[in-house]
Amino acid sequence: MSDAVREAFRIQEHYCAAMDAPIYARICAAVAEGLSRDSAVGARVLDWAGEPTRDALPLRLIGGLHALVIAGQDDELAAVFDGAVADGAAIVSILERVLARHEAALMPWLDGPPQTNEPGRSAALMTGLLEIARRHGPRIEVLEIGSSAGLNLLIDRYRFDLGGTLVGPVDSPVTIVPDWTGDAPEAVPIEIVSARGCDVATMDATDPAVEARLSAYVWAETPTRLARLRAAVVMLRERGVRLDRADAADWVEARLAEPQAAGVTRVLMHSVVWQYLPEPVAERIRVAMAAAGARATDERPLGWVAMEPDRSLAHQVVRVRSWPGEGDWQVLATAHAHAAWVKYGAVAAGEGIVLPAGAKITV
Structure with missing residues (x-):
């Protein structure tokens, strides 16, 4: 399923770019191009059993990453989310480290669909x-x-x-x-x-x-x-x-x-x-x-x-x-x-x- 997963992240990258969300577009592009199975989270994402676009898999993962940032739990990841790190290869490297060290926190975010309850x-x-x-x-x-x-x-x-x-x-x-x-x-x-x-x-x-x-x-x-x-x-x-x-x-x-x-x-x-x-x-x-x-x-x-x-x-x-x-x-x-x-x-x-x-x- 890895090809379908990478395509799902490319589709989400397209949406994010079209909706003036360049940070999220860069994260999606980094996952699509460089995510590996070296972490348990990366392996679960790439070996997704369902239909990754319909399951909104990219937003599940990014929601978990953003939660870490809001909670102040990872300064390296925060630099990606505030736009300080914009290079694709650098983002891939940071994500690989983040997925490895926050496995327990991130895995539950993959269990259910995103809840984007947007008043706007x-x-x-x-x-x-x-x-x-x-x-x-x-x-x-x-x-x-x-x-x-x-x-x-x-x-x-x-x-x-x-x-x-x-x-x-x-x-x-x-x-x-x-x-x-x-x-x-x-x-x-x-x-x-x-x-x-x-x-x-x-x-x-x-x-x-x-x-x-x-x-x-x-x-x-x-x-x-x-x-x-x-x-x-x-x-x-x-x-x-x-x-x-x-x-x-x-x-x-x-x-x-x-x-x-x-x-x-x-x-x-x-x-x-x-x-x-x-x-x-x-x-x-x-x-x-x-x-x-x-x-x-x-x-x-x-x-x-x-x-x-x-x-x-x-x-x-x-x-x-x-x-x-x-x-x-x-x-x-x-x-x-x-x-x-x-x-x-x-x-x-x-x-x-x-x-x-x-x-x-x-x-």
């Missing part, structure tokens, strides 16, 4: 919710899958500046302002009447150990993200969210079977989660949403808002669909993986975004 993604998701509100009215019930620690379930409590369109409480302790390109979304009334989520492996961000884990998955190039994450955790400590530990398909089917209030649009929402769902789970969700869409009425509409990656573009695509109506996907925007920037309105009439030849967007 709420900005991209809010553009989709605004479009749903424009179509069907202001009152929205949010159902999120892949909620992780539930930080995006605070979407009704964050303040947003979306290209000049202001949304959310003015006294929010967290204001999210992505770099914006294109027209601003229409400033329509929106009221999130409830927000509920699920994850197959929920996390309690109010636990200091969990907060530290989430912090490790914040890329070293973006300290403002880390400050925002910590502020969001404070909001959770003050008032929690409704977060269930459940299989996504089981949970969606159960939520769609529940009574829906008149005048409220029920919206399935997710970000950077679809790629991690087993295909049978994803298909059950598609089937359940199609069936619920067929039952939707003007009084009880249904929507779907997704922010998911397209590998050919190396960034995210924000799309919506809703019922009653044809339920076709409409592309609203493209976005940085952490929604540091949003490019809004790049839509060809009736077709969605104009993509390069061969690009595919599927959910």
Whole structure:
């Protein structure tokens, strides 16, 4: 599997370079070109039994490395993460030593997928919710899958500046302002009447150990993200969210079977989660949403808002669909993986975004 593993790190290098993360791009390139089996960690990475890209193996490893840096446990590694060491061969040499001396600390980071619960993604998701509100009215019930620690379930409590369109409480302790390109979304009334989520492996961000884990998955190039994450955790400590530990398909089917209030649009929402769902789970969700869409009425509409990656573009695509109506996907925007920037309105009439030849967007 070593060839597939090295390719996974090259793919992640491409993503990181495209997302203005040169430090992480250099680390991925170093692993792809020079990682050996001389350490137990290196051997486990190179002999990965699963599908390394789908398993987000590069982010598992880098999360563990960043945790060491945040905890102040390795000055040599810190020099890589702060950009002081940029030479590829030097990075390879440092990583080999780090993997050997921190085997016990790093191995657990390979055991499970990364938990990048990024509040900034709420900005991209809010553009989709605004479009749903424009179509069907202001009152929205949010159902999120892949909620992780539930930080995006605070979407009704964050303040947003979306290209000049202001949304959310003015006294929010967290204001999210992505770099914006294109027209601003229409400033329509929106009221999130409830927000509920699920994850197959929920996390309690109010636990200091969990907060530290989430912090490790914040890329070293973006300290403002880390400050925002910590502020969001404070909001959770003050008032929690409704977060269930459940299989996504089981949970969606159960939520769609529940009574829906008149005048409220029920919206399935997710970000950077679809790629991690087993295909049978994803298909059950598609089937359940199609069936619920067929039952939707003007009084009880249904929507779907997704922010998911397209590998050919190396960034995210924000799309919506809703019922009653044809339920076709409409592309609203493209976005940085952490929604540091949003490019809004790049839509060809009736077709969605104009993509390069061969690009595919599927959910």
